[in-house]
Amino acid sequence: MVMMLMKTTAIANSNIALVKYWGKRNSDLILPYNSSVSMTLNNLNTKTTVEFNKTLSEYEVTINRKVVKGEELARVANHLELLQKSSPHKIFAKVMSESNFPKKAGLASSASGFAALTLTGTKALGQDFTVKDLSILARRGSGSASRSILGGFVEWTKGSMSDGSDSYALQIEKEAHWPELSMIVTIISSEEKKVSSRAGMSQTVKNSPFYSAWLDTIESDVEKMKQAISEKDFIQLGKIAELNAIKMHATMQTTTPPIIYWEAGSLSIMKEVLKLREEGIECYFTMDAGPQVKILCQQKDIETIKSRVTEINLVKDIIICHPGKEARLTEDHLF
Amino acid sequence: MVMMLMKTTAIANSNIALVKYWGKRNSDLILPYNSSVSMTLNNLNTKTTVEFNKTLSEYEVTINRKVVKGEELARVANHLELLQKSSPHKIFAKVMSESNFPKKAGLASSASGFAALTLTGTKALGQDFTVKDLSILARRGSGSASRSILGGFVEWTKGSMSDGSDSYALQIEKEAHWPELSMIVTIISSEEKKVSSRAGMSQTVKNSPFYSAWLDTIESDVEKMKQAISEKDFIQLGKIAELNAIKMHATMQTTTPPIIYWEAGSLSIMKEVLKLREEGIECYFTMDAGPQVKILCQQKDIETIKSRVTEINLVKDIIICHPGKEARLTEDHLF
Structure with a gap:
């Protein structure tokens, strides 16, 4: 398979859980103990640009204009490797991400962050996934990111399969259903x-x-x-x-x-x-x-x-x- | 039976529940759903003077220098009538009570208040009850008052009898056991x-x-x-x-x-x-x-x-x- 590599950018909104997700039955696959319901939020978002580059010798990740290291870098790198799962040769990437709101402060920055990273990352790798599969992939980065793939009102069904293939988000209603x-x-x-x-x-x-x-x-x-x-x-x-x-x-x-x-x-x-x-x-x-x-x-x-x-x-x-x-x-x- | 009527005064301390009482299985008899454990507190107390007087035509109750009426008066009056349960003729009383801390603010003013009222009220009526019976009587005024009859560390057992005769406080340890x-x-x-x-x-x-x-x-x-x-x-x-x-x-x-x-x-x-x-x-x-x-x-x-x-x-x-x-x-x- 010849991979088409390009620089791509995605924007994903944060979401607010109206029925919360709290607790994982499987922490590797990020499978929740309960289903949840959310509203995707128009004014809280993360924009992320990814470029896979064969000349790089490591992942270069900048979040909100700060180069990240350690655990935070590892989490992004792991996710990018997951997106390349089917590829025989791993390629490093340059990632730049910006949110228009404080991160790690209870505003679901990981939801918008991993939703944007999943969409732009798969696209940069030349892959074209369904919304369902994007939601499943985003879930692996952060549970609530599975919901930020979709707009409007969303349910993330907990699923029952051990491989997580039935634990993803579905739209309940579009954003135009209840704009007020x-x-x-x-x-x-x-x-x-x-x-x-x-x-x-x-x-x-x-x-x-x-x-x-x-x-x-x-x-x-x-x-x-x-x-x-x-x-x-x-x-x-x-x-x-x-x-x-x-x-x-x-x-x-x-x-x-x-x-x-x-x-x-x-x-x-x-x-x-x-x-x-x-x-x-x-x-x-x-x-x-x-x-x-x-x-x-x-x-x-x-x-x-x-x-x-x-x-x-x-x-x-x-x-x-x-x-x-x-x-x-x-x-x-x-x- | 000739009742000896006199003016009497009692002091009772408030108590802090270390294992809380919350919820009544019988709200007339004040029987709790669960047992509780408390420490009686030396520096929060209520002092109450009672005088039964045949010339009075109603209960006269003053709490923290304010004459009380309505529901608050009714609660004290009901308790005084309970103490006179065995007496054929009800007598009204003058009651004055003072706490050295704010009431109805989560400092168990009803605990010290009804414990003091029970002790002084029974004494004013010339009755001499055991600690167990005082605790049962105090409980009828306010659940946590059953614990303030005793000093030191106290357990109020929820009991199982429908008449409440086994729901009262017992001392676990005296105050001298752990003064620090x-x-x-x-x-x-x-x-x-x-x-x-x-x-x-x-x-x-x-x-x-x-x-x-x-x-x-x-x-x-x-x-x-x-x-x-x-x-x-x-x-x-x-x-x-x-x-x-x-x-x-x-x-x-x-x-x-x-x-x-x-x-x-x-x-x-x-x-x-x-x-x-x-x-x-x-x-x-x-x-x-x-x-x-x-x-x-x-x-x-x-x-x-x-x-x-x-x-x-x-x-x-x-x-x-x-x-x-x-x-x-x-x-x-x-x-």
């Missing part, structure tokens, strides 16, 4: 988190007394969430998402030692959301493995909520998101 | 909480998806805690107490709507405790149904921890406690 659904991302801290999602999940599965109780609730959350999305039932979507997020955090907080991603500022916003709701403004919070609080709301309430949240002095930045599109190629290369 | 065990109470807010413990418990039992998982862990926590107390094993005591508290909060946070007693300041202190531990200073947090964080530590570390916690600007006050004694009578009346 909004998410206000409040940035509390852009510091990289102390406990990675990967380590946090593993510890939670291992010793949280609530882990099975958490899993017992998920299939029902997934079904109800898919229905809420199809029916554009905002209150139902918000209620399930909020409770699901609290359950995930409660499960990891009860590990030993406790994993507490919430910060003082997170709690202030969570309580403000509960207060806004008491006042009749429909909004719900969700959080991933980090301190940032994401407020789900309707287009009409964005300004009111934004101004209330801005008053909390622990909030550093605010980003408004709507349903976004799938991972895609672009000619606008980073180098 | 310390608790730093950090006051974040002295506001009365929005959701009472009573309402919070009921909602949690009704709809938290983690409630049975919580209950499944308790008997083991109780056994390990009793052992840690007997062996004066501080690390074991701290670990179980901290995880038990997080589990209780996690369980109530996952109700709908979520009950979140944590405040921004609570979280700051919880994280400071985790940080202190990483630095090698042994300390653990616990919290009741309120925002205050209580830090369990050893006598030798009090000053270090206190100075670190004082730096957090959300901390309003600090109270140091050690194991305290049982509810007792005093001649020093409030009126």
Whole structure:
């Protein structure tokens, strides 16, 4: 096989899990214990350029204008080798990646990062995969990346096969189905988190007394969430998402030692959301493995909520998101 | 029977549950779903004077120099009528009660309050009950009050009888067993909480998806805690107490709507405790149904921890406690 090598660039959006993924049944293949549901986010994205080059003697990876080494480099390199699995001769590559938001801070930078890397990497190798296979490949880099391959509203089915061939993301609805659904991302801290999602999940599965109780609730959350999305039932979507997020955090907080991603500022916003709701403004919070609080709301309430949240002095930045599109190629290369 | 009526005064200390009580299997008799373990606290107490008086036409209750009415009055009046259950003619009483700490803020004011009221009330009626029967009576006013009848380290056994006759507190060890065990109470807010413990418990039992998982862990926590107390094993005591508290909060946070007693300041202190531990200073947090964080530590570390916690600007006050004694009578009346 003659491989056509070229420089390619892809953009992938981050996604917010409305029903969370937390815990792997197989950590080599990144197979989850539970299915999850997400919304791809239009305003949080990662752009990645890859060039395989036979003259290189190692992988050269730059993320957010910083050359990466060690574990972070190894993770990218491993993924690029996975993409070349069928090739007899491994080729090194130059990779440059930029996100428009803080990484490793609970904003799913690994989701958009590995989705973009998978799409651009396979393309640079001259391969043309189906969306399903891209999702499976992206999953191997980071579980939630499997969802960022698709746009709109997405389900990542946990699957049951031991080789992971039935664990991938499928679109529930396109982004045009519900464009007015909004998410206000409040940035509390852009510091990289102390406990990675990967380590946090593993510890939670291992010793949280609530882990099975958490899993017992998920299939029902997934079904109800898919229905809420199809029916554009905002209150139902918000209620399930909020409770699901609290359950995930409660499960990891009860590990030993406790994993507490919430910060003082997170709690202030969570309580403000509960207060806004008491006042009749429909909004719900969700959080991933980090301190940032994401407020789900309707287009009409964005300004009111934004101004209330801005008053909390622990909030550093605010980003408004709507349903976004799938991972895609672009000619606008980073180098 | 001729009743000897007199003015009597009792002092009872608050207590901190090291293995928490959360949820009633019978809310009339206040029978808990699980056993609990506590330490009676020497520096948080309530003093209550009662005088039954045939000339009164209603109960006159003053708490912390404020005449109480409505629900709060009804709860005291109901308790005084319970104490007169065997008497054919009900007599009204004048009650004055003072706590040296904020009430209804998660510092177990109802524990010390109803323990003091039970002891002084029965005495004022000329009755002489055993500690066991006082504990059963106090339980009817507020579950955790059953524990404040005794000093030192206490277990409240859930019991199994439907009449509640085997659900009462027993001393595990006297206060002199471990006088150097310390608790730093950090006051974040002295506001009365929005959701009472009573309402919070009921909602949690009704709809938290983690409630049975919580209950499944308790008997083991109780056994390990009793052992840690007997062996004066501080690390074991701290670990179980901290995880038990997080589990209780996690369980109530996952109700709908979520009950979140944590405040921004609570979280700051919880994280400071985790940080202190990483630095090698042994300390653990616990919290009741309120925002205050209580830090369990050893006598030798009090000053270090206190100075670190004082730096957090959300901390309003600090109270140091050690194991305290049982509810007792005093001649020093409030009126």
